[in-house]
Amino acid sequence: MIKENKNILENNADKYYDELKSIIKNFLDKLTVEFSDIEISEDKICPIFLIKTTDSGVLIGNSGESLRALNHIIKKIFEKRFSQYDAKNKMQFSLDINGYYESKIETLKNQTRILAERARMFKSDIKMSPMNAYERMIIHAAFANYPEINTESEGEGKMRRIILKYNKNK
Numbered sequence: 416m417i418k419e420n421k422n423i424l425e426n427n428a429d430k431y432y433d434e435l436k437s438i439i440k441n442f443l444d445k446l447t448v449e450f451s452d453i454e455i456s457e458d459k460i461c462p463i464f465l466i467k468t469t470d471s472g473v474l475i476g477n478s479g480e481s482l483r484a485l486n487h488i489i490k491k492i493f494e495k496r497f498s499q500y501d502a503k504n505k506m507q508f509s510l511d512i513n514g515y516y517e518s519k520i521e522t523l524k525n526q527t528r529i530l531a532e533r534a535r536m537f538k539s540d541i542k543m544s545p546m547n548a549y550e551r552m553i554i555h556a557a558f559a560n561y562p563e564i565n566t567e568s569e570g571e572g573k574m575r576r577i578i579l580k581y582n583k584n585k
Contacts, residue, residue, distance in 0.1 A: 431497070431506055434493075435506075435508065436455070436464065438492050438496070439464060439466065439510070442492070443468075448468060449470055450466050450467060451467045451469075452466075453466050454467070459556070460553070461509055462507075463508070463509050463516075464508060464509070464510050464511070465511045465512075466512050467513060468513065474512045475515050479515065482510065482516065485510055486509060490505075493506070520553055523546070523553065524554075524557055527554050527557065527558075527579070530579055531561065531564045535564065535581060537581075540578055540579065540580045541579040542577075543577045545570065545574045545575060545576045551575065551576075551577055554566060558579070563582050564579050564580065564581065566580070
């Protein structure tokens, strides 16, 4: 049953993408936020819905807090509308505003590479700053094929962080 639901999502991706774009447009209209376009790009992890707007500050907020909240709300609306799929088969997607999140993730990856190099050089573990689940997932994926560095998450809630662990056996 699970594979069947996943195949339904994959086979109807365009339909769901169009529906998701409609949900985003309606939500932004209700917020009275002007936007010029919503583009969809395929990422390695999930599709990204890029909202192009001149009101980016309102949608991004302080350190991306509003963008994270917008992501959460749109995901909940989408899940409620398509509740015939169980929680294990949620359609994964992310919202971005004028490329803000993309550049933030790229900066985070670069900072992590520098910290990983320090961990290798000093042969010690490095604790990173707390980050949200999506950012942690990006870091875990980025270091999946690095034999000298293992990644682990520790902490709870907003204080959850990644530890770059030097693997002494490699």
